[in-house]
Amino acid sequence: MNRTLTAALLLPLLAGCTVAGNASAGGSDRIVVGYQSKTINTVTAGTLLRSLGSFEKRLKQVDGKYSVGWRDYDTGAPITAQMLAGKIDIGSMGDYPLLINGSRSQAQGGDAETAWVSVTGYNLRGSLNSVVVAPDSKARTLRDLKGETVSTSVGSAGHGTFVQAARRYGLDPAEDVKVENQQPTVGASALQAGSAAAFAQFVAWPGLLVNKGQAKLLYDGGSLGVPTFHGVVVRKRFAKENDEILQAFLKAQIDATNYLHAHPLEAAESVASTTGLPVETVYLYNGAGGVATFDPTVKKGLRDAFVQDVPFLKSIGVIQTPLKVDPFVDDSFIRKAVGPSYDRQAASTANPAAITGTDEVCKKKVDDPGTAGEVWVQGESRTRPVADPVCLLKNVRAVQGEGKRIRAVYIPDTSAGTRWFADKEIWVEDPSAKPAQRFKPFATPEGADKYVSAHSGSKVVSYDEAVRRA
Structure with missing residues (x-):
């Protein structure tokens, strides 16, 4: 992979790696949560959770002295950088950023180490990631992108989907296409301007552009058949010293998940009003029967896919030190929050928000x-x-x-x-x-x-x- 792209990806992760002394990033009474408002499959641990005020309500039951500081970012990389610096306690991000988070925290060691503790939204086939092209594009398959420029965020799940899918079409992603490492907003503009022939990204960008008539779907990540998901990560020291606070957060996540299932349209409208995304796009992914299934339990299929992602990200140069998965994955906290039904719920992959009537x-x-x-x-x-x-x-x-x-x-x-x-x-x-x-x-x-x-x-x-x- 292009070394410049790798460096561009890793720079934000390397920024600020001194761990703060307080168990809580914001001080003993302030809990700092990093989230991505426009990555709508993290809403039950971010945008929707925040708007419902569920975490604050749960915290008051622990101790009225606690407050919450919410930090909104475009991608998972800056959340990881801030966690490594001891400035964020709990974060939510996609599977590839989670893997990078764990790898970086293990490499730094000590108080910097983190753990993946719950899932927000997932899709067992990988349909949360897609490749779109301009509405007038003549491309019919990924094979037609040979010699073209593809915009993606290197190291993201959208990038991973493109690389793996392109190889199945006989393309060498490093030789047969020009990959531009761009933030989603920049890539979307590049696609409209014609400087990029395709745009490979994660939810909700493909659906957003298609809904607005600015793109059409070329490749559905579901054809890859590789599970993709988003989840919650926490600093291990924080979790160890603040079990009641982490339980309050995870139970609040469950509250938000239950609300999304019971009120899918209202939840989509809430997220849309907060993020500025069209509610029709939000509902495509998060609504009843949506592309994303929301369940906080850590399922075996997701964990297995996570293990398979480790050598892939190392092969493209995104991580230098392979992640030790077992110390990073810890479902004991969400198991406690869910209660006796955990094993049954974790074994099910049915969408709790199915379309009925x-x-x-x-x-x-x-x-x-x-x-x-x-x-x-x-x-x-x-x-x-x-x-x-x-x-x-x-x-x-x-x-x-x-x-x-x-x-x-x-x-x-x-x-x-x-x-x-x-x-x-x-x-x-x-x-x-x-x-x-x-x-x-x-x-x-x-x-x-x-x-x-x-x-x-x-x-x-x-x-x-x-x-x-x-």
Whole structure:
């Protein structure tokens, strides 16, 4: 990997490595939490948690003297730097930044050491990371990016997804493409300006650009089949000396998770109002049946994927000292916070916020997470559940007949099963299929191309045409 890129990534991690003397970064009475407001799969340990005031309420039950200092960052790197400097007690970040956090803290040793203690949001297939291109791009697969410039944040999960996926397409990420190490905001501008042919990033950037009509999905990380997640990390010394405070934080995280499950639309609106992100984008990931599943338990599949990430990040030069996973992963704290149901909850990978109800147009029960979707009508306080893609099209036509405006439509991709904006997907008509399965949505051009080539008579149709004819 380009040494300049590696240095650019590591500089913020190396900044300020003197551990403060206080058990709490803000002093004995002030607990400092580092989070990323726009990385919306950390909301149950960040944005939503903060807006609900759950941590503060839990802290008062411990001792009224405590206060919370919230520190918002764009990425996990500065949170790690501040934790190593003893200035942040608890942080939330993605899996790759967590790995870097653990590696750096173990290398420094002593009071700097940290532990991964809980999970916020995850996706077992990796769909939280994606590669998007400009709306008018001719690229159909990652292979078409050979010789082009790709913007990503080196060392992030978005970068890792691109590198691993590109290799599967026979591309050498170090030779066949030019990787620009850029913050997401810079990369998004580069894509719009045409100085980058593709943008490989983590949630919520791909969905944001697609929702705004500034990009289209080229590669869904779910096709990689590698779990990705976000989690909570804490300074070990702090955890050891302040068990009651850490328990208050984790129980507050559980409070926020339960709120998100019980009130998915309200939670999305709260996050959107705080971050400035469109609520439709937030709901794509964090809503009922969303791309992200929220569960604070540390699942075996996530831990196993984490172990596999260690040699990969070392191979691209992002970490110098391989992480010793066992001392870093500690689920004892969240186990205590969850209670007797922990093992059962940790063993389950079902989304607790599944789409349920009755499809009023098709008169079907909505109970299959692989096909269920939603129609969000302007002015309505709840989305309308739909049973499958064809029923979604029928529901859209029914709403149009009512003279109402549609705010957003969501449906899983036919091949990968990733929930996406239905009106941004590529629709294929298969005349040989049963009427209830005649129209099929695909999030990427490659998915649609593969289906059409394998099913004689199938053809791509516009979303509007599919709505008219469903």
